[in-house]
Amino acid sequence: MTWNDLKSALAETGYIASETLSMALHLALVLGRPLLLEGEAGVGKTQVAKTLSQIRDTNLIRLQCYEGLDSAAAIYEWNYQRQLLSIRTAGDDQSSDELEDRIFSEKYLLSRPLLQAIQQEVPPVLLIDEIDRADEEFEAYLLEVLSDFQISIPELGTVTAKSKPIVILTANGTRDLSDALRRRCIYSYVDYPDRKTELTILNARQPGLNEKLSEQIVGFVQALRKEELEKKPGIAETLDWAAAIAGLGVNDLSDDPVTLQASLVCLLKTQSDLAAVPTEIAQRLAGKAA
Secondary structure, three states: OOHHHHHHHHHHOOOOOOHHHHHHHHHHHHHOOOEEEEOOOOOOHHHHHHHHHHHHOOOEEEEEOOOOOOHHHHOEEEOHHHHHHHHHHOOOOOOHHHHHHHHOOHHHEEEOHHHHHHOOOOOOEEEEEOHHHOOHHHHHHHHHHHHHOEEEEOOOEEEEOOOOOEEEEEEOOOOOOOHHHHHOOEEEEOOOOOHHHHHHHHHHHOOOOOHHHHHHHHHHHHHHOOOOOOOOOOHHHHHHHHHHHHHOOOOOOOOOHHHHHHHHHHOOOOHHHHHHOOHHHHHHHHHHHO
């Protein structure tokens, strides 16, 4: 599959990727390297992994990163309650070594996303979402796992990957990522789409909208992003708002200022942003979008 074929395959599922992103994803697949996607929240980074798993008809395994993430949540942990129950029900004729071998077997192992990803017979898509929210210590540990695609479990030994997962990492710029991580990845910055691209996305996801209303919706959102906002609306918000506008029976954004203003809760997600776009500003943006 060429990178143009990949771009077309993404488009067929409703994901309109830029040439830069399509090429980066293609090279990551060809070279077997992780793909690091950076960009503002809501620009469609996570959706790349979801769409790729759909195209490849394979499992999507997601590791959501957060501050304090550790190996127990990301890799594996033992089912301590089940182990304790096994110890309590063990017969007197079982030696301590036999009991230890039994309770530290795969039967009592709880696989978390990283371990699950290397246990798949068919290469899955491993999404490591918002890696910049995890601590630097976890990032360093992750590098070791991704380099060898094997995990050492002291009680069991080394678990080697049955298949090499397709790894996609996303980052929102919460903190700077290490040079070591960047060197190991193919990189692409995912920006907000231009008007033409966003209109194509909207038409692909909401084919029932009339042409004029679709153009107004995209024009409004594009103009809204230029305002001084705490959190700019992403593509997901555009799609939600379009669905809400259609559901409310609106045919023209300039027809009903009250409904337009009330519907902005789909686009603006903080009180300060809602206050920053009063009715007069919403009407001005709607007039530009017409």
